Amino acid sequence: xxxxxxxxxxxxxxxxxxxxxxxxxxxxxxxxxxxTVDLLGVxxxxxxxxxxxxxxxxxxxxxxxxxxLELFQxxxxxxxxxxxxxxxxxxxxxxxxxxxxxxxxxxPAARRTGFAAVQALPMRLREDTIGAMNLFNAVPxxxxxxxxxxxxxxxxxxxxGILHERAIRRHEMVTEQLQxxxxxxVLIEQAKGVLAERLNISVDEAFTALRSHARxxxxxxxxxxxxxxxxxxxxxxxxxxxxxxA
Amino acid sequence: MTRDGGLREPVFATDSRSDxxxxxxxxxxxxxxxxxxxxGGPVLAADLSSTDTARRWPIFASAAVERGVRxxxxxxxxxxxxxxxxxxxxxxxxxxxxxxxxxxxxxxADAALELAIDxxxxxxxxxxxxxxxxxxxxxxxxxxxxxxxxxxxxxxxTDGLAWLRAYAYAHDQRLELVATDVVARKLRxxxxxxxxxxxxxxxxxxxxxxxxxxxxxx
Numbered sequence: 001x002x003x004x005x006x007x008x009x010x011x012x013x014x015x016x017x018x019x020x021x022x023x024x025x026x027x028x029x030x031x032x033x034x035x036t037v038d039l040l041g042v043x044x045x046x047x048x049x050x051x052x053x054x055x056x057x058x059x060x061x062x063x064x065x066x067x068x069l070e071l072f073q074x075x076x077x078x079x080x081x082x083x084x085x086x087x088x089x090x091x092x093x094x095x096x097x098x099x100x101x102x103x104x105x106x107x108p109a110a111r112r113t114g115f116a117a118v119q120a121l122p123m124r125l126r127e128d129t130i131g132a133m134n135l136f137n138a139v140p141x142x143x144x145x146x147x148x149x150x151x152x153x154x155x156x157x158x159x160x161g162i163l164h165e166r167a168i169r170r171h172e173m174v175t176e177q178l179q180x181x182x183x184x185x186v187l188i189e190q191a192k193g194v195l196a197e198r199l200n201i202s203v204d205e206a207f208t209a210l211r212s213h214a215r216x217x218x219x220x221x222x223x224x225x226x227x228x229x230x231x232x233x234x235x236x237x238x239x240x241x242x243x244x245x246a
Numbered sequence: 247m248t249r250d251g252g253l254r255e256p257v258f259a260t261d262s263r264s265d266x267x268x269x270x271x272x273x274x275x276x277x278x279x280x281x282x283x284x285x286g287g288p289v290l291a292a293d294l295s296s297t298d299t300a301r302r303w304p305i306f307a308s309a310a311v312e313r314g315v316r317x318x319x320x321x322x323x324x325x326x327x328x329x330x331x332x333x334x335x336x337x338x339x340x341x342x343x344x345x346x347x348x349x350x351x352x353x354x355a356d357a358a359l360e361l362a363i364d365x366x367x368x369x370x371x372x373x374x375x376x377x378x379x380x381x382x383x384x385x386x387x388x389x390x391x392x393x394x395x396x397x398x399x400x401x402x403x404t405d406g407l408a409w410l411r412a413y414a415y416a417h418d419q420r421l422e423l424v425a426t427d428v429v430a431r432k433l434r435x436x437x438x439x440x441x442x443x444x445x446x447x448x449x450x451x452x453x454x455x456x457x458x459x460x461x462x463x464x
Contacts, residue, residue: 051352053349053352053353058386066429069386073385073386172290172343175287175288175290175348177287178287179322179352180286183287183322183325185386186389187326188326189326189386189389189390189393190327190328190389190390190392190403191393192393193389193390193391193392193394193395193397193406194393194394194397195393196390196394197393197394197396197397198397203390225326225327229393229403230327230403
């Protein structure tokens with residue numbers, strides 16, 4: 001078994017183990033986004049959910065750097081995720097240098113952030129597309145078809161993780177779960193702000209601090225975020241103080 | 247709804263039956279309303295006479311059906327840790343909300359949230375501003391900024407967001423732009439930055455004392 005095969009296997013074992021236990025949806029998606037970068041050999045990955053207004057909401061990313069978050073936000077007007085959501089199909093752009101006509105705002109912004117290629121894979125539940133997995137690469141080139149297949153499997157795992165009722169018996173359950181997941185993400189953002197201000201660090205650093213504190217203490221990310229916001233938990237400044245998330 | 251995170255009580259009911267439905271759930275301690283209060287998302291019960299629902303809320307489901315209510319849809323009035331209450335609608339017939347009805351209900355819950363927040367911020371906005379210009383949405387930066395402002399003011403996250411919205415309103419700026427300045431530490435809230443002062447208490451990027459103020463306050 002090659003080392004990639006082994007890591008793929010480890011990832012799906014981890015996904016399966018997570019999904020049978022009680023888990024935090026944002027934490028799960030955050031791990032999945034990081035694993036995706038590693039397995040597909042891409043530079044960055046984001047998972048976006050569509051809300052009832054048709055707006056794309058970032059749920060998790062392999063990096064929480066502000067410039068990256070802006071790239072996801074921008075796609076509410078145009079970009080591969082929006083196209084992928086509307087078509088319900090994968091969108092490939094192997095060379096952003098040739099995509100300025102297609103996405104006049106997104107494409108230059110992505111290149112300024114250091115990306116040369118972008119892909120979006122649909123997150124689907126039966127006939128509905130609920131969001132997209134967004135993959136960025138620093139070097140131009142299309143993903144190989146086996147990488148696209150693996151990416152789609154990871155995107156499917158994300159869908160299952162969000163709609164974590166094992167069987168969605170009623171269509172309303174999809175709305176219930178999506179809204180809950182969306183609200184968890186808002187809670188994380190609030191906690192990032194509280195922490196950034198208390199510790200005098202950036203919001204990017206605050207997420208890293210929040211995440212590692214949750215890991216070390218074995219807390220659910222959402223529970224910890226709530227405790228940070230209401231002040232019942234004080235997280236100490238991270239050491240060293242100015243490490244950027246990878 | 248709650249005014250200050252304290253006791254929740256019904257603030258508005260369109261008819262006596264919806265009032266009665268909420269009373270019933272409070273008294274029984276079960277029902278969609280109660281689940282929304284303890285959970286994180288909406289609870290949509292499209293058929294109160296189904297066996298599933300009867301199992302979920304044994305007393306409430308049959309009591310509601312007796313009163314001619316066949317479907318109840320409850321939506322949290324919330325944004326992350328900010329929780330104001332529940333918007334609940336009912337129908338005398340069974341069946342799920344259509345996609346459009348669902349969108350409308352979620353929009354109404356958001357509008358209720360914004361009205362409640364602006365009430366705390368001491369401002370009254372027109373419906374156009376409410377749903378368009380200063381719509382909270384799920385801009386990550388708005389919620390990050392609300393967190394930062396809450397710490398700066400030594401107040402709750404709700405008041406952090408109320409301050410941002412009031413500031414945006416008073417200075418006629420888009421909410422995301424005000425939030426972006428806060429997160430970039432170009433704008434800082436304090437108790438002496440009056441919410442309704444339109445006289446430019448704002449530090450912008452070209453104004454270095456912002457950093458000094460920040461240190462001095464700590």
